[in-house]
Amino acid sequence: MTAPDVDGDLAIIDVAVIGGGIAGLVAAWELARAGRRPVVLEASPVLGGCVGEHDVAGITLDSGAESFAAARPAVLDLARDLGLEDRIVAPAALGSWAWVDGRAVPLPTAGLLGVPVNALDPGVRRALGPWASARAALDRLLPAGYGAGAAGESLSFGALVRARMGDRVVSTLVEPVVGGVHSADPDDLDVDVVAPGLRAALAETGSLGAAVARLRAPLGPAGAAVRGLEGGVHLLIDTLRERLRELGVPILTGSAISDLKLVPADWSGAPEANPWRLTTRTPPAAVARGAAAVQHLRATAVVIAVPAPEAAALLISALGAPVEALLEAPDTTDVVLTTLILDEPLLDAAPRGTGILVARRSTDVTAKALTHATAKWPWLAAAAGPGRHVLRLSYGRGGDERPLPEAVARDPDALRRLAIADAATLLGVALDPASVTGFARVAWSSALPRPGTGHAKRVAALRTEVAAHPGLAVCGAWIAGNGLAAVVADARRTAASL
Ligand SMILES: Cc1cc2nc3c(=O)[nH]c(=O)nc-3n(C[C@H](O)[C@H](O)[C@H](O)COP(=O)(O)OP(=O)(O)OC[C@H]3O[C@@H](n4cnc5c(N)ncnc54)[C@H](O)[C@@H]3O)c2cc1C
Numbered sequence: 001m002t003a004p005d006v007d008g009d010l011a012i013i014d015v016a017v018i019g020g021g022i023a024g025l026v027a028a029w030e031l032a033r034a035g036r037r038p039v040v041l042e043a044s045p046v047l048g049g050c051v052g053e054h055d056v057a058g059i060t061l062d063s064g065a066e067s068f069a070a071a072r073p074a075v076l077d078l079a080r081d082l083g084l085e086d087r088i089v090a091p092a093a094l095g096s097w098a099w100v101d102g103r104a105v106p107l108p109t110a111g112l113l114g115v116p117v118n119a120l121d122p123g124v125r126r127a128l129g130p131w132a133s134a135r136a137a138l139d140r141l142l143p144a145g146y147g148a149g150a151a152g153e154s155l156s157f158g159a160l161v162r163a164r165m166g167d168r169v170v171s172t173l174v175e176p177v178v179g180g181v182h183s184a185d186p187d188d189l190d191v192d193v194v195a196p197g198l199r200a201a202l203a204e205t206g207s208l209g210a211a212v213a214r215l216r217a218p219l220g221p222a223g224a225a226v227r228g229l230e231g232g233v234h235l236l237i238d239t240l241r242e243r244l245r246e247l248g249v250p251i252l253t254g255s256a257i258s259d260l261k262l263v264p265a266d267w268s269g270a271p272e273a274n275p276w277r278l279t280t281r282t283p284p285a286a287v288a289r290g291a292a293a294v295q296h297l298r299a300t301a302v303v304i305a306v307p308a309p310e311a312a313a314l315l316i317s318a319l320g321a322p323v324e325a326l327l328e329a330p331d332t333t334d335v336v337l338t339t340l341i342l343d344e345p346l347l348d349a350a351p352r353g354t355g356i357l358v359a360r361r362s363t364d365v366t367a368k369a370l371t372h373a374t375a376k377w378p379w380l381a382a383a384a385g386p387g388r389h390v391l392r393l394s395y396g397r398g399g400d401e402r403p404l405p406e407a408v409a410r411d412p413d414a415l416r417r418l419a420i421a422d423a424a425t426l427l428g429v430a431l432d433p434a435s436v437t438g439f440a441r442v443a444w445s446s447a448l449p450r451p452g453t454g455h456a457k458r459v460a461a462l463r464t465e466v467a468a469h470p471g472l473a474v475c476g477a478w479i480a481g482n483g484l485a486a487v488v489a490d491a492r493r494t495a496a497s498l
Pocket residue numbers: 018019020021022023024041042043044046047048049050051063064065066067068069255256257258305306307310335337444447448475476477478481482483484485487
């Protein structure tokens with residue numbers, strides 16, 4: 001690894017990439033491949049951000065993201081470019097379920113965030129009941145513009161689906177899925193951020209069902225909407241780290257950037273060669289270990305690839321009032337992910353397919369989603385061995401003050417008991433606590449941005465302001481939209497813009 005040029009406590013570098021999550025690493029890789037000399041500055045001791053890994057009872061598992069959208073090509077292309085093509089896998093075709101009003105309802109196989117392609121499909125009729133299913137089918141008869149908002153007007157995902165297909169589609173099918181993916185209510189999310197292209201497809205095809213079918217077309221009629229990697233999605237991070245090393249890109253972990261300033265041009269108006277001044281805040285523990293003599297950096301260009309609160313602070317510090325007025329960073333949600341490893345042959349039948357998403361109004365279950373990881377990913381079942389199962393339960397929804405009840409948050413044993421009880425209810429199987437051979441808890445803070453209505457417009461205005469400062473770029477989930485497909489595509493575009 002080549003160290004940056006250091007002069008006293010000042011380092012002069014070409015491009016500072018702030019944040020070593022997938023957005024920052026992809027941007028750094030693209031920049032290095034295009035001949036720039038990026039340096040990755042990551043606050044924590046490990047790379048990857050929300051794409052993490054951990055070891056539970058001897059099995060290496062994803063600790064955050066575990067799949068990616070297949071309808072958009074970004075992550076598939078990245079995996080191929082990184083040489084991981086042979087590892088791309090589809091989940092088992094077992095379908096998934098929603099937990100609504102104390103019962104498990106199968107979700108439509110061909111849908112988008114719970115919105116069905118065909119409201120009269122027998123599975124959808126069973127889930128909704130005949131009246132609600134007939135109401136949803138009205139979507140095909142309504143004028144294309146009905147419920148779609150005026151051109152340029154911001155609209156929530158929930159409002160669009162409710163207008164076209166009725167309340168019950170939202171409360172039974174959409175709300176659990178959107179809650180599972182975005183930890184937020186459909187009414188609080190900007191349709192153009194969570195389902196880009198949906199409004200345009202509706203205008204062209206004339207109905208929401210047909211628009212969903214068009215967006216899903218690359219997957220085939222009932223193809224799975226996601227893909228994973230054999231070995232786990234965190235292989236993207238391991239491989240990116242390797243590729244960056246091969247290209248000699250310095251990766252400085254334990255380097256939180258606490259301040260960013262734009263140095264004004266001198267009296268002659270001559271442009272500064274390295275106009276961006278960064279200050280690192282080295283954690284005391286790292287200083288005690290003798291780390292990071294460098295406290296200040298000057299860079300020709302900067303890519304900000306950190307979560308919403310940190311990005312807002314850096315942008316305001318660098319650009320001041322003009323950007324502050326535009327910057328309404330999205331609310332974020334804290335999430336707690338629990339993993340259970342069980343020796344329980346009763347789960348071999350995969351009673352809820354690949355998993356189950358819980359409607360917000362449920363009072364009998366605290367978790368918002370359960371993924372039966374060994375049922376979903378055959379490679380993982382093989383790695384775990386016969387009769388051994390991996391369940392992931394996530395806690396925390398947008399609008400909740402905290403992801404877990406106070407008493408459970410304080411006591412890991414209480415969380416373990418809660419996760420086992422929730423899993424038993426959701427899977428409809430009596431689970432013996434003695435069958436649990438592994439348990440892990442990972443807390444993600446400010447991890448999931450909730451792009452409220454109007455977010456797409458605000459982001460466009462912010463991007464215009466940022467573009468007015470050559471050498472500055474912003475990427476990451478809070479600006480691109482949540483999820484690896486959106487984040488990776490945006491990071492690649494961002495790097496190209498520099
Ligand atoms: C539990 C969980 C499960 C998920 N599951 C999926 C899934 O299955 N599929 C999917 O597509 N998406 C999933 N997501 C969402 C997806 O993981 C994220 O959208 C994506 O990883 C965000 O990447 P990012 O690089 O923008 O941000 P992050 O991953 O948050 O990375 C930002 C990085 O910046 C660093 N940083 C912060 N402040 C500073 C600073 N001041 N200086 C330097 N560095 C700093 C952080 O330490 C972090 O490493 C999941 C998210 C979570 C939390």
